Amino acid sequence: MIHLRIVSPPNRTKEVLDLLGGDDAVCNVITLPGRAIKPTGDMILADVAREDASIVVSDLRHLGIEEHGSIAIEHIDTALGSNAAAAISSARGEEADAVVWEEVQTRTSEEASLSWTYLAFMMLAASIGACGLFTDNPILIVGAMVVSPDFGPIAGVCVGLVTRRGHLALRSMLAIVVGFAAASATAYVVAQALLVTGAADRDFNVDSSGLANLIASPDAFTFVVAFCAGAAGTLSLTTAKSGALIGVLISVTTIPAASDIGVSAATLDWHSAAGSAEQLIANIATIILAGTLTLLLQRLAYNRRRRAHDRARADDLASGSTPGTPRPRASSPRG
Missing domain, CATH: 1.20.1080 (Glycerol uptake facilitator protein)
Incomplete structure (x- = not known):
């Protein structure tokens, strides 16, 4: 798995938490309001399955977190617990084949x-x-x-x-x-x-x-x-x-x-x-x-996953799904 350490501007924290909370490939989300000093903001920690790490980071960058806060990516050698196992299983594909493009x-x-x-x-x-x-x-x-x-x-x-x-x-x-x-x-x-x-x-x-x-x-x-x-x-x-x-x-x-x-x-x-x-x-x-x-x-395989992910988000918006509600993962077709 991949560990994300995010410094979010206070006015974007809710969007970040909604994004992370609504993704089945993400687990162990922790928020520490006002704990970041340089840059000033809220500290958010989360773990994400390696297969979908680039997709999640791309969504965070789309929110402007990269410009107004920061995103740190770290590797997790071992992750135990049912939540971690569920996040990994929801991201289809093989972890060994996953590419974290930002890395x-x-x-x-x-x-x-x-x-x-x-x-x-x-x-x-x-x-x-x-x-x-x-x-x-x-x-x-x-x-x-x-x-x-x-x-x-x-x-x-x-x-x-x-x-x-x-x-x-x-x-x-x-x-x-x-x-x-x-x-x-x-x-x-x-x-x-x-x-x-x-x-x-x-x-x-x-x-x-x-x-x-x-x-x-x-x-x-x-x-x-x-x-x-x-x-x-x-x-x-x-x-x-x-x-x-x-x-x-x-x-x-x-x-x-x-x-x-x-x-x-x-x-x-x-x-x-x-x-x-x-x-x-x-x-x-x-x-x-x-x-x-x-x-x-x-890159072609990643772009296919990215398009499926965007379609799933568009379907959520069209159906009026509540932000932050986990949804079935349609973003990761095998391969």
Whole structure:
């Protein structure tokens, strides 16, 4: 379930309570009049089934609570009690498939920022990747994958496109371009340092390294792996499933290629550098395509629930139902 902490202007509190009280997917509604100080207002607490959390939050935003008060969304790991069980059962569909769109937008907006921390992780990942390529060590390549934070901005582009938030999409794309440019430049500097100090073999070439040769040679499998990784990563983002593991899977197709660009440039192997650049661009584009398509399907399912919800509310108004009276839940067709 999802816990909502709402600060409502006093003149909107009755509408908020009517909205929450009239929804079968909501339970444990608590009101604390006048307890909020900044902003000033009434504190309202409620729990809502995850499947319909975005619908309820959307209704609250329609009342202007976002502009004149606040809405905080928190996860509930365990909810016991008959009221909670009834709320969950009234929201049709599977909780594991539910998407809390406000949470997804906030998370991607934070992770898509072009921050010094993001750049530091990208450069560190590329440095580890460069060492892994010189030594043909898959363990170091996996280490680079774990460190790399590149899926955040890639997901930001997908969310920005689907939710029509152009600013988020552009900001995420900037983070992608700058981040991978910094990663490749760092790999180049690290490779040069290793060559100059003699730590790396000056006769190193892509053909002598199985990993580097694989990375610099994009083929049909590039598209298949990147597409599957993009869809899996997006599902992980929207359903909060196996985020760390999917992050590694996503980075398989990106940070090693960025590292190989720098290493190939340092060894003057421009053919391999071009191949790695092609691999990187193709992977990023395919991941964005797969992620966007996955989000579009999830958004279509949400819009269907939203329309059913609006029709049910319109029927209530037409029939003269008393606000705040729980009604049969017609807002959540399965799927």
